[in-house]
Amino acid sequence: MSSTSTHQNVDKGWAWMVVGSAFFSRLLHEGIFKSLGVLLPTLSVYFDVPVWVIGNTISFMAVIGGVQAAIPYLRKLGLGSSAIFQDDNARSQRARLINDYTHRNCILTSSLGKSLPPRLVVMVGGILTGAGLILSSFSNSWSLISLYLILMTGVGIRYIVVVLMGVLGVYFDKHFSTATSIAISGTCVGVMIFAPITQLFLDLYGWRGALFLLGAISFNLLSCGVLLKHQHQDQKSYEPLENCGNEAIQQSEDTTTTKCSLFCYKLRKYLEYCEPLFKDSLFLVWLSTNCLLEYTWAGWLIYLVPHAEDKGLSPYQATSLATSGGIGFLFGLFPTGYIVDKRIPHFGSNEIRALALLLGGIALLIDPLCGSMVILSLLSILFGAAIGSLKVTSFSTAKDIEGDLTQVLSWSFTFIALAKVGSGFLTGWLYEYTQRYDVSFAVLGSVMLFGSLIQTLYVVCTWKQD
Numbered sequence: 001m002s003s004t005s006t007h008q009n010v011d012k013g014w015a016w017m018v019v020g021s022a023f024f025s026r027l028l029h030e031g032i033f034k035s036l037g038v039l040l041p042t043l044s045v046y047f048d049v050p051v052w053v054i055g056n057t058i059s060f061m062a063v064i065g066g067v068q069a070a071i072p073y074l075r076k077l078g079l080g081s082s083a084i085f086q087d088d089n090a091r092s093q094r095a096r097l098i099n100d101y102t103h104r105n106c107i108l109t110s111s112l113g114k115s116l117p118p119r120l121v122v123m124v125g126g127i128l129t130g131a132g133l134i135l136s137s138f139s140n141s142w143s144l145i146s147l148y149l150i151l152m153t154g155v156g157i158r159y160i161v162v163v164l165m166g167v168l169g170v171y172f173d174k175h176f177s178t179a180t181s182i183a184i185s186g187t188c189v190g191v192m193i194f195a196p197i198t199q200l201f202l203d204l205y206g207w208r209g210a211l212f213l214l215g216a217i218s219f220n221l222l223s224c225g226v227l228l229k230h231q232h233q234d235q236k237s238y239e240p241l242e243n244c245g246n247e248a249i250q251q252s253e254d255t256t257t258t259k260c261s262l263f264c265y266k267l268r269k270y271l272e273y274c275e276p277l278f279k280d281s282l283f284l285v286w287l288s289t290n291c292l293l294e295y296t297w298a299g300w301l302i303y304l305v306p307h308a309e310d311k312g313l314s315p316y317q318a319t320s321l322a323t324s325g326g327i328g329f330l331f332g333l334f335p336t337g338y339i340v341d342k343r344i345p346h347f348g349s350n351e352i353r354a355l356a357l358l359l360g361g362i363a364l365l366i367d368p369l370c371g372s373m374v375i376l377s378l379l380s381i382l383f384g385a386a387i388g389s390l391k392v393t394s395f396s397t398a399k400d401i402e403g404d405l406t407q408v409l410s411w412s413f414t415f416i417a418l419a420k421v422g423s424g425f426l427t428g429w430l431y432e433y434t435q436r437y438d439v440s441f442a443v444l445g446s447v448m449l450f451g452s453l454i455q456t457l458y459v460v461c462t463w464k465q466d
Helices: 015-047 051-079 090-104 107-111 118-137 142-171 176-184 186-218 221-226 246-254 259-274 281-310 315-342 349-369 373-400 405-434 437-465
Strands: none
Touching (some): 015 118, 015 142, 015 176, 015 186, 051 281, 118 142, 118 186, 142 221, 176 186, 176 315, 176 373, 186 373, 281 315, 281 373, 281 405, 281 437, 315 349, 349 373, 405 437
């Protein structure tokens, strides 16, 4: 075990408190997005703006965090001061890499010109998250609310999630998969409880009071940072990334080469370094299906409650569908992880992803044809189970991709962020154009079925090669 992993609380004791912090951060992350989806119809009427504008703001909250979260990985691969760990132990390499990322390469730390520990990053993120929501509750302009939500709440909550999930790699070795599953389950719990709670806040205190209370709850993220103990990092535990032209870059800096040409040189070397990755069929399939998955998930998360109310359901019935989806998420999350670990022949991560994408797409396509609360609840459970399975297999599949994990994650964060923007805009725009959410959800189902087709073709080709 590496020096950064050697800690008296590895796999025991205080490590489980860190899991609790990661669980709570993901709970609030998804809960805030779901809450804003509940408030969407009210905000649209109050500010007299199209629903796609509000939906786009909500999706941009994820985008700015996703793109910024990718920046540290890009820096490791040639667009800045780069270092990557070399170690025979894959778990130790991952733990040290994540530890270095959370300590040294968070954009909040680089913007201040010095390195900050994960504890401080999480605490600052908690302040930004809560402050953004509270300031929004006092605003009278949607443009100003958008700035608060995107630049404060979106940035703050995203970095908390990234850092806390990363720190799990330091605190866990044998039980890393279990700890990760527990932390990810916070996603479904957030969706389950925040939708009805936000509706209650809205009925009792209006949208301003609801945002204010959500901001107050978010300040509890400060406790997540307090639970992180300081980790001493071995400063000699990494080596410079090879084949990225570091020596040539240094020589260029010593000459009269302009900054523009230097940047172009770095970019060219980085693209050359990434070229093998984009020739890997598994990576291309994984990246494309992940983008389609996140496109669908973002649309469902933002527009489910307005969609249900458009069908004639009461606000509390509409929010209960989100709870059903969260329950389904749990049903898909843990059994899938168990099945993947069993390594059943011809029923691994790729096969499960193809099946989950198919079932999720079918659930969304049937949704526009139904108006019964019972049937809609069952469809939400089925869709949630599909999403839970896909979230788990995203991690297991990423480890099977040849190449550097930091490369894989950097491109994934970037393209997924763009997919979420497209979902927030297009799903809302289709409603404005047709005045029915049924069309929007049918498109979401079609997108998911297209992902199933891509994944199925890859599985068939893999079986033929075997």
